[in-house]
Amino acid sequence: MNLRLCLTIPASLFCAFVVLCALFGAPPFAPQPAFAQSASTNTIGRIDVQGNQRIEPLTVQSYMTIGAGDPYDPGRVDQSLKALFATGLFADVSIRRQGNVLVVNVVENPIINRLAFEGNRRLADDVLEPEVQLRPRIVYTRSRVQADVQRILQVYRRNGRFAASVEPKVVQLEQNRVDLIFEVNEGPVTGIRRIDIIGNRNFDDGDLRRAIATKESRWYRFFSSDDTYDPDRVTLDRELLRKFYLERGYADFRVLSAVADLTHDRTDFFITFTVEEGELYQFGKVDLSTTLRDLDPESLREFLTITEGETYNAEEIEQSIEKLNFAVGQLGYAFVDIRPRVDRSREQQTINLVFQINEGPRVHIERINITGNIRTLDKVIRREMRLVEGDAFNTAKLRRSRQQIRRLGFFDKVDVAQKQGDTPDKAIIDVDVQERSTGELSFGVGVSTTETLVGDVSIRERNLLGKAQDLRLTLGLSAIRQQLDLSFTEPYFLDRNLAAGFDIFSRKEDQQDRSSFDEQAQGFSLRARFPISEDLKQGLRYTLRSDKIENINNSTSQFIRFDEGEFITSSVAYNLTYDTRDDIILPNTGVVVRGGQELAGLGGDIRYIKSTAKMAYYYPFTRDIVGAASLTGGHIVGLDQDVNVLNRFFLGGDTFRGFESGGVGPRDEATNDSIGGNTYYVATGEMRFPIGLPNDFGVLGRAFTELGTLTDPDVSGPELLDTSNPRLSVGVGLSWRSPFGPIRIDLAQALVKETFDKDELFRFSFGTRF
Secondary structure, three states, rough: OOOOOOOOOOHHHHHHHHHHHHOOOOOOOOOHHHHHHHHHHHHEEEEEEEEOOOOOOOHHHOOOOOOOOOOOHHHHHHHHHHHHHHOOEEEEEEEEOOOOOOEEEEEEEEEEEEEEOOOOOOHHHHEEEEEEOOOOEEEOOHHHHHHHHHHHHHHHOOOOOOOOOEEEEEEEEEEOEEEEEEEEEEOOOOOOEEEEEEEOOOOHHHHHHHHOOOOOOOOOOOOOOOOOHHHHHHHHHHHHHHHHHOOOOOOOEEEEEEEEEEEEOOEEEEEEEEEOOOOOOOOEEEEEEEEOOOHHHHHHHOOOOOOOOOOOOHHHHHHHEEEEEHHHHHHHOOOEEEEEEEEEOOOOOOOEEEEEEOOOOOEEEEEEEEEEEOOOOEEEEEEEEOOOOOOOOOOHHHHHHHHHHHHHEEEEEEEEEEOOOOOOOEEEEEEEEEOOOOOEEEEEEEEEOOOEEEEEEEEEEEEEEOEEEEEEEEEEEEOOEEEEEEEEEEHHHHHHHOOEEEEEHHHHHOOOOHHHHEEEEEEEEEEEEOOOOOEEEEEEEEEEEEEEEEOOOOOOOOHHHOOOEEEEEEEEEEEEEEEOOOOOOOOOOOOEEEEEEEEEEEEOOOOOEEEEEEEEEEEOOOOOOEEEEEEEEEEEEEEEOOOOOHHOOOEOOOOOEEOOOOOOOOEEEOOOOOEEOOEEEEEEEEEEOOOOHHHOOEEEEEEEEEEEEEEOOOOOOOOOOOOOOOEEEEEOOOOOOOEOOOEEEEEEEEEEEEOOOOOOOOOEEEEOOO
């Protein structure tokens, strides 16, 4: 189709227009495409940040997901808004569009200038500060503050204060800074009003309450926190209840629930345990089986603590496994895995056991971690370990390590556990200890039937500077004795397993009531002790001393007047000690046997040989009842001279309860003076038991009997009263591990005695520890 256009434009103008179009393209008034105009108006030309004070605009833009030159997208704008809020830097953020400019308006969160706690009297600032996340120079946000409030409340709840409240206060400062103050209302301790147990048929509530760690609130528990609510302690109580029943034959026992209800005033909890006891089981057939070569399982039967027909006891199974592990380890099998196979017959209510002894995986020690030792140095604990990093894992040595650490006497609790290391063939040993007080400031007091009061003051630190060094200073200030002793022991002299120490002493003692003379002594001792085996140790000692017997008059025994004067003693001694006790302070099991001799005559004026021995055996009849039997004795022989009265043995007081100090043995009939003896023995039987008071009191009862004699004073004469007939006393006592230290009361009656013996009914001693 042809289209004709008629124009009346002059030819010269038309030619000029054609030339311009050729040079510059389309004319400026030519119409633009519609999509080009829309793109230019939808593009973000720039981003304008407003309201910022500390934060640079580029920093704000870096958090956004949309930038200059990007097409405007409401979705990306919304994402940018959320991203800016998520930084925690801003209290408020708004984004709006003005033409092709995106305006971001921000309100910055303030910076914390100072953080403080007010009202916290029970928990110090250094306890609360590690729990909060906010710090000075950190951005303040409400969410962080509320999170820290909850953390502080959790700390108070762990300390038994569920009524505590925390209110954060903000003090506005210049330059957009604030002081943050947590105002704490600690409230009272949240106690345990009542503990109820539902479902128990065979044991009453009292038995079960004594078995758990949580206790009902009582006025006398002011030294304990067991009567404050602790969720972790309630969880432990579930296990303690289960342990209680499993040790008494109820293998199907379960704790169905443990519920703690807080009272409306938030001051107390009601705790309810719902249990299902199940049936009572007995042990059935008990066998041993092994896959280890050259190991006869029947030879290990003596280490089993259970027999067929006994009431089922899960603790006995654990003890049998422990003893089997130890016995097999002693035979040289380092890698052993002992597992009990249980065959339960619900119809016959019996449990058959097979202890399967297999070769365990070859495991070596990767690392030993020690925790809980606040004062005691790590090396003090590590040198008692019988395993070190790189050794083959050995259960027997691990058990021995725990025993050695306990025998240090520095810890109330020693837990040694193993867990898998970085690889299955490596083990990590965790040693967790709880330190006990090792410093002692003790006072001793004795009251006799003759109204004699004796006492002493002793300051001792058994773990000096956490290095296990023993330093003791004793000062006797009683009416009859003035004493000053200084003693020091280094347990690892020159970093060797050699204990070395010294003693310096000066003593003046009034023996007028006992033997009608006064005694003075000054001197020093050097001593050393080293192990021969794990349980056997030998000690050596050298002593140089000066003694003086004075203030003798006509009423003094003629047997003592012979020894009046001053003399020098130079002696050497040795002793051997075999000790398997589990604890040297309050032993529950084990034996200690000690014997030694002393030779005097290496110079000086005195020459003799003195022999002494002691044996003690401890046996736990139950967990709380421990029996002890001991036998001590001694004999001294003079070398070409009679034995001096100061070197003889004297019995009574603490060495023979029921008699005065020096109340047993040879006596001068004319003057009633005790002159001591050259030979003695004392046998003691004692039972330690609870007396029904709560364990929080730490009060134990004791019943004891003692049998012994003292004779052979190495002198003769018509006035001498002496017999080798045994004496016998019985008694009871109380010991209290009070917050002020150990307190002991003894009441003893001498049943068999001689007419010239002096008995004592009551004896009391107390001490305080720091």
